[in-house]
Amino acid sequence: MSQIDEVIAKVKEKDGDQPEFIEAVTEVLGTLRPTEEKHPEFVKAKIYERIVEPDRVIIFRVPWEDDKGEIHVNRGFRVQFNNAIGPYKGGLRFHPSVNLGIIKFLGFEQIFKNSLTTLPMGGGKGGSDFNPKGKSDREVMRFTYAFMRELFRHIGPDTDVPAGDIGVGAREIGYLYGYYKKIKNEHTGVLTGKGLEYGGSLIRPEATGYGVVYFTMNMLATKGMDLKGKTIVVSGAGNVAQYAVEKSLEYGGKVITMSDSNGAVVDMDGIDRGKLDYVMDLKNVRRGRIREYVQKYPHAKYYEGKSVWDVIRDEGIKVDVALPCATQNEIHGDHAEAMVKNGLIAIVEGANMPSNLDAIHIYQDSGVLFGPAKAANAGGVAVSGLEMTQNSMRLSWTREEVDAKLREIMKKIHDTSLEAAAAYGKPGDYLTGANIAGFLKVAKAMLAYGVV
Secondary structure: OOHHHHHHHHHHHHOOOOHHHHHHHHHHHHHOHHHHHHOHHHHHOOHHHHHOOOOEEEEEEEEEEOOOOOEEEEEEEEEEEEOOOOOEEEEEEEOOOOOHHHHHHHHHHHHHHHHHOOOOOEEEEEEEOOOOOOOOHHHHHHHHHHHHHHHHHHOEOOOEEEEEOOOOOHHHHHHHHHHHHHHHOOOOOOOOOOOHHHOOOOOOOOHHHHHHHHHHHHHHHOOOOOOOOOEEEEEOOOHHHHHHHHHHHHOOOEEOEEEEOOEEEEOOOOOOHHHHHHHHHHHHHOOOOHHHHHHHOOOOEEEEOOOHHHHHHHHOOOOOEEEEOOOOOOEOHHHHHHHHHOOOOEEEOOOOOOEOHHHHHHHHHHOOEEEOHHHHOOHHHHHHHHHHHHHHHOOOOOHHHHHHHHHHHHHHHHHHHHHHHHHOOOOOOHHHHHHHHHHHHHHHHHHHHOOO
16 A cells, blocks of 8 residues: 555544545645655655645634623634645635634645645644624624734734634724734734735635636637637626636636535626626625625526536536636536536636535546646735735835736736646646646655654
8 A cells, every 4th residue: 555545544533523624635645646656765755645734723702792791602723734835825714614624624724735835834724613694894804803802912924824714804804903913013924915005916706716817818729719709607696706707708708607505606698897796795895695796687597505516517508618716616517527528618616615526536537628726816815925925025016017016926826837747747737737737846855854
């Protein structure tokens, strides 16, 4: 049995209650098998075994008081997974589904994603099972202050730099940073995704969605294609989805779907710029639900309780390009089969691990261009890294400068993934290439440090 097989078996035994983490380890390490033969030094130093164990796991209680004076207790997490190439970097997620397994899966994936960006950032992730939906601004503020009262002692600009994720947007980052600054009495780049007025970067809100589309364009270019005239399905209606739609429209694509946790909307006429502006106002300002789209545009159809992928499968809708931008494991094998049958050319992941392993095998067996999350959605953390740089240098780059750097980084990630895939006997396999390219940089750094 190879060391990789032993490590996967050990993770399944030790962390059997963490299915998302087991899935991530199985997927990543499974693609790293070609490195065992070429790098016996990694086997000898037990790099594969060491890289699946986080440096530390921090779990803490978060007591807070609602507007009625009732006390609630949530659980907070920060997993500092690997800082071999830079400070821990990864988002904070506030959602009822948050548990240790999900945070470990996200932190593990973040190691390789951050490595791919070419910026000096390690991997980490955090969050809480707190649900900001339906809470007043004051309630969110009291919760974030309570959360930061513990988190502040574990983070810093050269130690661990959190950002936003699901449930943690501009409002939450503002409260978190304000309280951190008050406790520490210092103004440093310890959180990214900040407002422009207090150290944020231009393009940061758009970065993940834009980056997904830039990666898609690079993939399609290898086949002599682009997005012009392509039918595009997007899941989600949050930050990533909104800006993926925006950039897709700029490149001439026709987007026909968006969704949220309650259901999906299909607009066969296409979601144009005006309709997207409506969705942005609905979700960002009024904090409404996607079902309201059909009240404004009654020719569209709303499917209660269904995902975009359920609708595509059930209705047999033609798909050229799929951009899953909602959440993990939203696409299963039957969804993938239906899309491939209906003409899928490329699927590029905006969310973290939105396709399960069955779906990924179907993409690869069918010759579909598959852009895995750790490569395709790295634009967000890349611009977070650029925000860290600007904070350290005490300056601010223009929108054009940041966007140009983002385009360059996404092309570099694309090309590096393809090159690594070819070098290790898997030409055209972006998943294997991205995992190997991200892993090699971290593994060599770990090797250089000795046994630590």
